[in-house]
Amino acid sequence: MVGRENLTVLSGFILLGFSDAPELQTTIFTIFLSLYVLMVLGNLMMILLTIADPQLHTPMYFFLSHLSFIDFCLSSTIVPKALEIFLLGRSHISFLGCFAQVYFSLALIICEGFLLGVMAYDRYTAVCKPLLYTTTMSKRCCYDTMVLVYTTGFLTSLVHTVLAGRLSFCRARSINHFFCDLPTLLRFSCSPTRVNEEKA
Template sequence: MGKENCTALAEFILLGLSDVPELRVGLFLLFLLIYGVMFLANLGMIALIQVCFQLHTPMYFFLSHLSFVDFCYSSIIVPKMLANIFSKDKAISFLGCMVQFYLFCTCVVTEVFLLAVMAYDRFVAICNPLLYMVTMSQKLRVELASCCYFCGTVCSLIHLCLALRIPFYRSNVINHFFCDLPPLLSLACSNITLNEALLFLVTILNESVTIVIILTSYLLILFFFNFDYFLKIYLLLLYFKF
């Protein structure tokens, strides 16, 4: 692709899921149904946790935030995707594309860290139940949730700043149904080595940290159950022996 074909863009074109006219109605109804179920389920979960005093526990506190994040990132993508199924003009402004990518990335990273925090919460609840409410105090819950949102915001901001530094694109057609970073980078004319390196580094770091926390928490839970099980058997044998 020649350099003369590289230009600064004011908008992008999202190709969407399919350009086959016969599939439009079916795809629209299918994803509208899925989005409607997710919309009602997540908002219903949040409302139920808020109004039910018995659910004001650390586990449901984190679950309400998980539902909120899930509601947010589906709402960032699906309405525009549904509109583009029947629209001939599938354009999205450059600013709108960057905002969509940033918000989606923030929600995804935040959700990953929330899952790790919830695994730690289950570890404390199961392995140290008597001190569970003391350990997972309201202050700690707020701090952990805030940390998840902070990590999501910072990671997304790094990618957004680097994406905004790309001056020219060889095309404005994105072969995707929303603005994601890899399709954007594939259209860039300038050197994107730094973008790709940071994308790989941040992704590996986030996944490594969260996977280690999740696996460690559940392995310790399994160890606690096995230890407790064998201890009961040992005490039972001692009881019958004497």
């Protein structure tokens, strides 16, 4: 068992990406890079605009700026490694690198889901209870809500990642994707994954 775990740490995983079409790697790299740059510029512009314009210091734009921040971080968790694969062909990712990618991507996806729920509630309050809106969605309430969103997302992801990290991986470790995700890791495990699937 110890030998298996050491083997896993040393060898890591292979991200296949679009390896079945090597002639398209440069084109795929160009498309991904262009979309990534546009996404970064768009999200940063949204954040800076919200900070710079006092008229946008409202709960709706406060939440929108956090949504932009989460989108920026989520893309930055996945896309740089994908670009490295497409451009340089370095498809190897270490065991720890893969789990870091799983942790941050899962945490940010959970945060985004909760934030979209909060934004829906914000719009519901603005439309259906306009007289109570300023007290219900006060600045303190918005900050406390975002702390709760981030705490819930990162703690939930930590539980999933720690449980997955306790598994041993003895099967083929070629991931048919350009990033690591939790369901794929569970499929590669030669340990029982019942606890992981119950927590999902």
